[in-house]
Amino acid sequence: MKTIQFTLFSLLFLTIFTSCSDDDAPEIINEEEVITDVTLTFVNEANETQIYTYTDPSYRDENYQEPVIMLKPGSTYQVGLQFFNKSNPQDIEDITNEVREERNDHFVTYAFGQVAVDLTRNDSASGIDAAGIPIGLDTIWETQTAGNGTLVVKLIHEPTLKDVTNPMGSFTGGETDVEVAFQIQIGL
Amino acid sequence: MKFFVQLLLFSASYFAYSQSCSFNLEGKVIDFHDGQALANAKVELLNTNQIIYTNAKGEFKFKEVCEGAQNLRVNHPDCQELIYPILIERNTKTTIYLEHHLEELEVVSLVGKINRDQTKSNPSFVVDRAVLDKHKGGSLGDALQEIVGVSSLTTGNSIVKPVIQGLHSSRVLLMQNNVRLENQDWGVEHAPSIAMQAAQEVEVVKGASALALGGDALGGAIITSPAKIPVKDTLYGYTGLVAASNGRGGGLFSQLTKSFENGWYAQADASFKRFGDAKAPDNFLANTGHLEKALSLRGGLNKFVQGFEVYYSYYQSENGILRDAHIGNVSDLIRAINREKPLESNDFSYKINEPKQSVTHHLAKLSYYRRLENIGKIKMHYSYQENNRLEYDIRRGDDAGKASLDLNLKTHEFQTNLQVDYDKNYDVNAGVALTYQDNFANPLTGVKRLIPDYKQYKIGVYATGDYKWNKNWTAEAGLRFDYTHLDAQKFYLKTSWDKKGYQQDFSNIIVEDFGTQYLTNPKFDFQNFSWIGGVKYEQNDFEAAFNYTRGQRAPNVAELFSDGLHHSAAIIELGDLRFKPETSHKISLNLAQDLNAFSFVANPYLNRFTDFITLVPKGLETTVRGAFPVWEYEQVDALLWGMDAQANYRIAKNFESQVSFAYLVGRDLDADNYLNEMPAPNFLYQLTYKRENWKDLRMTVQAKHSLRQHNYPNNNFYYEVLNEGNYEQVLVDISTPPEAYILFGFESSARFTPFKTGSLEVNFQIQNILNTQYNDYLNRLRYYAYQPGRNFILNLTYNY
Structure with missing residues (x-):
């Protein structure tokens, strides 16, 4: 009895171990959905372009430096906001297009700390949702006096309410897909 | 509660003449498991009106048993009835095995009934069918809350994870029909993948003392x-x-x-x-x-x-x-x-x-x-x-x-x-x-x-x-x-x-x-x-x-x-x-x-x-x-x-x-x-x-x-x-x-x-x-x- 039992269980165990011991390496996942980079592109009246990119701390390389947005007081800028997935450096993805496609489910808000900027929403048709709300991918900034401060940009997914009474934008519900802070220096 | 019945028949020394109905049939009913005598087994010699209940020593004795093929019917409350044919040619000695039949569990309404199946010195607690029935619309975690010391860690209202004396997840093991449930139990928002409807009873051992099930259940074991x-x-x-x-x-x-x-x-x-x-x-x-x-x-x-x-x-x-x-x-x-x-x-x-x-x-x-x-x-x-x-x-x-x-x-x-x-x-x-x-x-x-x-x-x-x-x-x-x-x-x-x-x-x-x-x-x-x-x-x-x-x-x-x-x-x-x-x-x-x-x-x-x-x-x-x-x-x-x-x-x-x-x-x-x-x-x-x-x-x-x-x-x-x-x-x-x-x-x-x-x-x-x-x-x-x-x-x- 004991021998039979022992044989049986060793057989079983052997079968299990041998049949499942193929060591196939798992496939790498480059996250399709993650946003690693947030880019602000400024075009001034003289048609000069400045680009600032915030990269997620997990995806920064050794050369990364915290961006500081340098603007002039009393000036007007056309500002474009873009989101990228650079988790796979071989296949950089522009997430902004997805956000535009799903403009009904997305909303961008801006908040300035310690600096005064007048902001208006300047979205093209691809950035205006079914309720007629410009979601905030394209904006026009008018800087006021000189000063140092911060800008917080948020991308909200599926808010229950979007409010642009104040063009900076406010909302309820939803969850935050992007929330980054940029340093701003408005100087001469 | 595992009984087996053994019937031992002792022959008495006796002179047998040509008269065929003069044999003695003595016996003893024993629990197969532990050799203990089994009292109160009903032994019936068929085609006669003789019925004898075994005494405290498990013994019985028939007198004047006729020669030839006879049948004994043996009953015991814990056992299945057995018809046992026996050929009587002299004072006969034989052994009869009775099969134990599993009694259906009675529905006990007391919650937290103490059980000692898993450990003797750390009693477990049982919720039975009646309690499980009451929670049919809910989850296992809901039903187990009826046991004192068991609470629930929940994610909203339908994901309910049992907590035994403060411990849960990988520290609590779940048994389903004697098999340890393997279901990503590390996650606090992972409810056990188990339907309690099929269970007759659920037993909770508080602590790792049910060693036969696993030594790592530091919180306890839930046995359905x-x-x-x-x-x-x-x-x-x-x-x-x-x-x-x-x-x-x-x-x-x-x-x-x-x-x-x-x-x-x-x-x-x-x-x-x-x-x-x-x-x-x-x-x-x-x-x-x-x-x-x-x-x-x-x-x-x-x-x-x-x-x-x-x-x-x-x-x-x-x-x-x-x-x-x-x-x-x-x-x-x-x-x-x-x-x-x-x-x-x-x-x-x-x-x-x-x-x-x-x-x-x-x-x-x-x-x-x-x-x-x-x-x-x-x-x-x-x-x-x-x-x-x-x-x-x-x-x-x-x-x-x-x-x-x-x-x-x-x-x-x-x-x-x-x-x-x-x-x-x-x-x-x-x-x-x-x-x-x-x-x-x-x-x-x-x-x-x-x-x-x-x-x-x-x-x-x-x-x-x-x-x-x-x-x-x-x-x-x-x-x-x-x-x-x-x-x-x-x-x-x-x-x-x-x-x-x-x-x-x-x-x-x-x-x-x-x-x-x-x-x-x-x-x-x-x-x-x-x-x-x-x-x-x-x-x-x-x-x-x-x-x-x-x-x-x-x-x-x-x-x-x-x-x-x-x-x-x-x-x-x-x-x-x-x-x-x-x-x-x-x-x-x-x-x-x-x-x-x-x-x-x-x-x-x-x-x-x-x-x-x-x-x-x-x-x-x-x-x-x-x-x-x-x-x-x-x-x-x-x-x-x-x-x-x-x-x-x-x-x-x-x-x-x-x-x-x-x-x-x-x-x-x-x-x-x-x-x-x-x-x-x-x-x-x-x-x-x-x-x-x-x-x-x-x-x-x-x-x-x-x-x-x-x-x-x-x-x-x-x-x-x-x-x-x-x-x-x-x-x-x-x-x-x-x-x-x-x-x-x-x-x-x-x-x-x-x-x-x-x-x-x-x-x-x-x-x-x-x-x-x-x-x-x-x-x-x-x-x-x-x-x-x-x-x-x-x-x-x-x-x-």
Whole structure:
């Protein structure tokens, strides 16, 4: 009895171990959905372009430096906001297009700390949702006096309410897909 | 309760003449198991009117038995009737074997009945069919809350995880029909993949003392067992229906059993449940519906000497997660905590949208047992389980509707157990358990794996025994050794790899460099030793038991490998590859007295841990998605102590009252602080009116009083929020436990016989009668919504 039992269980165990011991390496996942980079592109009246990119701390390389947005007081800028997935450096993805496609489910808000900027929403048709709300991918900034401060940009997914009474934008519900802070220096 | 009957016939020396009806037939009836005489067996000599009951020594004697073929009919209350042919040519001596038949378990209505199947010195508690029936519309976790000292860790209203004396998840093991359930139990928001409808009873062992099941159940073991099937020709079953007002849902349940006198049997059990959005007192809880389907089939042969069973069970569930609880980061959490609840007035819906979980579990088992004469019983089984867990998040673009987590866990297990119980004073169990497990994390989710691909090999060897050295004293001891080998293939983002300092300690496990990520091959060998020792003293109605259990648990895959955002909790969780097993030393005392009108059980305990693995807050981390609290798994010294107590008192003939109380304190000794998420002290008061001769009527009013948890760690933190151009420090209160609450409930049941055969059981309940608005400390979603409000439940079961 004991021998039979022992044989049986060793057989079983052997079968299990041998049949499942193929060591196939798992496939790498480059996250399709993650946003690693947030880019602000400024075009001034003289048609000069400045680009600032915030990269997620997990995806920064050794050369990364915290961006500081340098603007002039009393000036007007056309500002474009873009989101990228650079988790796979071989296949950089522009997430902004997805956000535009799903403009009904997305909303961008801006908040300035310690600096005064007048902001208006300047979205093209691809950035205006079914309720007629410009979601905030394209904006026009008018800087006021000189000063140092911060800008917080948020991308909200599926808010229950979007409010642009104040063009900076406010909302309820939803969850935050992007929330980054940029340093701003408005100087001469 | 394993009887075997042996009939021994002694011949008397006697002169036999040609007259044929002059022989003597003497015999003795003996329990095959332990050699004890079996009194009161009815022995009938057929074709005569002679019936004799065995005496206290198990003996009987027939006189003037005729020559030739005769038949004896032997009956015993615990045994199947046997017709035994015997040829009488002289004074004859023979041996007869009677088969033991399994009696169906009686339905016992006392909750928390003490059982001693698993350990003698650390009694377990049982919820039976009646209690399980009452919770048919709910979950296993709901039903187990009826046992004092067992609480629930919930994620919303439908994901309910049992907590035993403050411990849960990987520290609590679940057995389904003798197989250890393998179902990603590391996750606090992973409810056990088990349908309780098919279970006849559920037994809870507090602590790791059920060594035959595993030495790593430092919290305890939950053992669900199907009904025993009688050895007789019968066909029976039940069909039930439950309907609940809250969630506007219900379920259908049916079970059918066919058994034969020769021991063959077959049973089928199926259930289906569906609920829509639950309702808090003032609003619907959006996306909290759930769906559950379960099927189990078993069949086999149930002979006394040997038997086998083929078993298969299928479980599928889908759970919506409260929509309002889906948050992105700390700013969202602040908005959620500070906003008015509910966020919006939702409409009722049955639809389960993202975020949601979908879990499928298959279990197949082949088991065999054989009783060995003068030894005991040997059991063995092979089982295969497959658990597929899908978690769906709210996703964007092409990924919308695609699962964010897709884990497939396959487990093969072989186990054998030898029980030696031929001597009534000894009971020895020894066994071996072999497990092979393969986890596959599907890369098609497009989301970084939360749990990596791994293979795990486990060998467990154990021996336990108890010895009853006199009427009053029983001693118990046990030892178990577990060896675990874990071989994982894990990707690490280079940034988090460096942050944990792995480059110094583990650079040798890097397999490949993928630019931003490393593929690594961590391998672990864990050796765990667990042992128990205990004594029990019993006298008349009083019993005292003392137990010491040392249990050891290898770190689970989440504790080792977590390295990122845990979406449903909006926290970053970091595991550690350096972990070693955690060890628990638990002493418990169990006092019980059972007098006629009064009974009580008190169970004080102390559980001292070394290397207790717990999440510790480590500040905030900023990502592109905003800030997240970082929680790191750490190993600390910890102490859990408390007491469970319950008393029953019969006030009058038909009135019974019950009070239970559970109190627990958990300390992190390294940080000199409390442990997080320990159940608040709670009372349960019940008053029951019973009238058995009036349709088995029972009516119970119940008050559940949960006090406020004062012993909690303060993990609150401040976060800078930009408000009107200026930064403000905002307190993020994630720690303060909710207020105390009292919930009133009513339950009534009766049994009718409206048809010729069978019976109809009707059960009606009201939960949260006053529609109290409350929150529970152990609800992970307590920041976002209140607990469900009033609920009317009607339960009809037709037994046939």
